[in-house]
Amino acid sequence: MIVEAFRKRYGTDENVRVFRAPGRVNLIGEHTDYNLGFVLPIALDLACFVATADSNDGYLHLFSEEKRQSRQWPATDISSLAPSHDWSDYVIGVAQELIRLGYLVEPKLLLIRSTVPEGSGLSSSAALEVSSALALLSDGDIDPLMLAKLCQRAEVGFVGTPCGIMDQYVSVFAREHAALEIDCRSLENAAVPLPDGIEILAVNSMVKHALGQSAYRERTEECATAVDAIRRLDTSVSSLRDVTVALLERAAASMPKVIARRARHVVMENERVNLFVKASRRGDLERMGQLMVESHVSLQHDYEVSSPELDFLVDTAIGVEGVLGARMTGGGFGGCTVNLLRRGMSGRFRSTISHAYRERFGVDPQIFTCRPSDGAGEVKNFERIPSGAALLG
Ligand code: GLA
Secondary structure: OHHHHHHHHHOOOOOOEEEEEEEEEEOOOOOOHHHOOEEOEEEEEEEEEEEEEEOOOOEEEEEEOOOOEEEEEEHHHHHHOOOOOOOHHHHHHHHHHHHHOOOOOOOEEEEEEEOOOOOOOOOHHHHHHHHHHHHHHOOOOOOHHHHHHHHHHHHHHHHOOOOOOHHHHHHHHOOOOEEEEEEOOOOEEEEEEOOOOEEEEEEEOOOOHHHHHHHHHHHHHHHHHHHHHHHOOOOOOOOHHHOOHHHHHHHHOOOOHHHHHHHHHHHHHHHHHHHHHHHHHOOOHHHHHHHHHHHHHHHHHOOOOOOHHHHHHHHHHHOOOOEEEEEEOOOOOOOEEEEEEEOOOHHHHHHHHHHHHHHHHOOOOEEEEOOOOOOOEEEOOHHHOOOOOOOOO
16 A cells, blocks of 8 residues: 555655556657647556655655655755756656746655656656646646646756657546547647557567657757758748648758658658547547558658667567557657557467567567556545556556
């Protein structure tokens, strides 16, 4: 029980409250969010839980179960802290954003328990940011969009990762049993119910995606270069979201080839999100699967953010009976693939993938069933909080 762990650590469990924020898997729409396009993630039942109560010594105390590390600072110092370049930056970054918005960050005790594997591309950082923000706020009311945006700002400004809004947004707004189509320009969303008869599985390549940070920044810059070139033909374009296939074809000749390929990925990927949503609404499972594979090929060759492990997992998956489609998910360079299966076909899938991956890379991949879960909030029923280990299976 998280409350017992809290009591052991801090010697009290008086008025302890627990906040949860989920990780996510993105079905389609990769590297489109910072280009103000479309994404279609689902929130997972893998989540970060933060138990909290007031502290009476004037300090903000943090304890991460996963890292077995604690940190503390006088609450009055929080607004002037510099990054420590570790997990606590996600919490402090969020605390500073709250202070900037006029919220009081009071002395508190926080115990952090996460079942989202770190570095797996399932958005463990957004889950930590959102759950910490809720815990630090405790009684404060906050507009959900403001919450998602402040968590993204914390990651970009304090942690230093130039990410888009998808991960924080879906962690806040997700709904059970549905995927969430997010328009990353208007920041509106629509729940997309998924057809019956499917299962979604994530496979963790066990390669941490940390090395992707510099490449991620490079991709954002390449997209900006593409926009500059396209604007010479059409000044109404302010992001790749505004670019049609026809316009890109006209502009491509004036760009370095690699920039044109990056732009083509984004333009086509936005299109694929819309086609996927339509296919899902009419229950066209084959088309959904095909679009996922097209997305992977584009990430592999045009956007160049895949890896040999991810390519191997996708290639192996699409040869397994009952698999409709597969692709890398998240930023890339490691982390997970997402796989769309016909319901009831996951047994063979699990054994084939595990065996083949172990043979090829000598590592056991983790395989998760992804059940679209609810967005962040307070957990009233403590029995539902996992005991600590990752929720596999
Ligand atoms: C990471 C970022 C997201 C998004 C994806 C790629 O997960 O945090 O904002 O850009 O990569 O789609």
